[in-house]
Amino acid sequence: MQNLLENAVAVGISLLPFLVLLITLILVLFVLHKALLGNKSLSLSQKFPRQLILLLVYIVSMVLLVVSLPIDSSIRNQVLALIGVLLSGVIAFSSTSIVSNVMAGIVMRITQPFRTGDFVRVSTHFGRVTQKGLFDTEMxxxxxxxxxxxxxxxxxQPIEVVRSSGTVISVNLSLGYDLHHSRIEKLLIKAAEKVELNEPFVQIIALGDFSISYRVSGLLTEVKSMITARSKLMASVLDTLHDDNIEIVSPSYMNQRRLDDLPAVIAKGTTKAPAPDESNPEDMIFDKAEEAEGREKQVETLQxxxxxxxxxxxxxxxxxxxxxxxxLESKQLKLAALHKAEDKKK
Structure with a gap:
């Protein structure tokens, strides 16, 4: 009986470091859960990196518990090797594209090359950012x-981001060598000023075999109406040149006809500026991007x-x-409601 009691005491003493470490880790994990995930107003995108931190803490805790077990060192090494093999297997069998996307998502969250609602061009893709996820980005x-x-x-890929403070919009066109460039430049600047572009300028971008290529540009400060502004600039260029009796036709067409006998190719009808249209097609085209940008700004303000x-x-x-x-509680409830609505849309 005495031997049995002594054995039990010896086992208890040998298990004491393990039990102390186990209780300590339980308390640490409980505190971390409260600190990282206790805020109910966090969105899914905000919770995910915190959950990754907890996962790493769990893995480290498991390794520490194995190390503290009162077992033979060879058995302990085998258990640690088994844990390593299991983790390596999980990583190996996981798709490499998933891992690379997660790492890229983390890098982009740190560098923040663009915000929700920004106009972005990536290769042949152009649009407004509606959602930034850890795996992909929606436009x-x-x-x-x-x-x-x-x-x-x-x-x-190189990412082209339209600055919210303003962007330069341009229109290219080709006209014949019989028209002096100084006259054309004045008319193109006048066309840009009609659509209220700031600091308009004209460039000669090419001297072709049959025509001169011009580019008229100007600064647009209201970037959300960029598509409409570009269309208005094209219409203004047409009206301004036609009002000055300048035709806009292809070089091959101009090269194949006799200018003295045929009339100028100018569309008939009024060239007066159309009545201002208050509708903005961008509101319909980029409705989700506009909503996402407004929601993100509202969340930032509440935070x-x-x-x-x-x-x-x-x-x-x-x-x-x-x-x-x-x-404070009212603001936190509103913030939690916004995050909940955002998570449902995802």
């Missing part, structure tokens, strides 16, 4: 369609307000603290 095209581009693809209220609550008196706490 809404000019046809109102949605396209998903993997993050690894975005990371390997700033919540952070400010939290700091005010700490420094406020007892009476003020109650009022501030109610306001």
């Amino acid at each position: 809404q095209t000019e046809q109102r369609d949605l396209i998903h581009l993997t993050n690894s693809y975005l990371l390997s 700033e307000q919540v952070a400010s209220l939290q700091s005010q609550v700490k420094e406020a008196s007892a009476d003020e603290k109650t009022k501030l706490q109610k306001t």
Whole structure:
């Protein structure tokens, strides 16, 4: 009996480091869960990196528990080797594209080359960003369609982002050598000024066999109407040149007819500027991008307000603290509702 009791005490003493470590790890994991995932207002995209951190902590905890077990070193090494093989197998059997997309998504979250709602051109794809995920990025095209581009693809391609402060829009056209370039430049600048482009300028971009190629450009500060502005600029160029009795035809057409006998090819009818159209097709084309941008700005505003209220609550008196706490809870509920609505759309 005494030997049995001594054996039990010896086993208990040998297990004591393991039990202490187990209790410590349980407490640490409980605190980490509360700290990382306790905020219910977090969205799925915000929860995911925190869940990855917890997964790494679990793996490290499991290794520490195995190391602390009172077993033979050879058995312990075999258990650790088995854990390593299992982890390696999971990584090996996982798709390499998934891993690369996750890593690319993490890199893009750190560098932040664009924001939700920005106009972006990647290779042949152009549109407004509607959603940034850890695996892919969603864009809404000019046809109102949605396209998903993997993050690894975005990371390997040059990304052209339209600046929110303004972008230069341009129109190219070709005219014959019989028209002096100084006259054309004045007319093209006049056309750009009609559509209220800032700092318009004209470039001669090519001297062809039969024609001169011009480019008229100007700064557009309201980038959300970029597609409409480009169309208006083309119409203004047509009207301005036709009003000055300048025809716009292909070089081959001009080269094949006798200019003295045939009339100029100018569309008949009024060339007066059409009545201003208040409708904006971009509102329909990029509806999801506009909604996503507005929601992201609303979330950022609420997050700033919540952070400010939290700091005010700490420094406020007892009476003020109650009022501030109610306001804080209201803001947190709105923030949680926005995240919940965003997660449902995903």
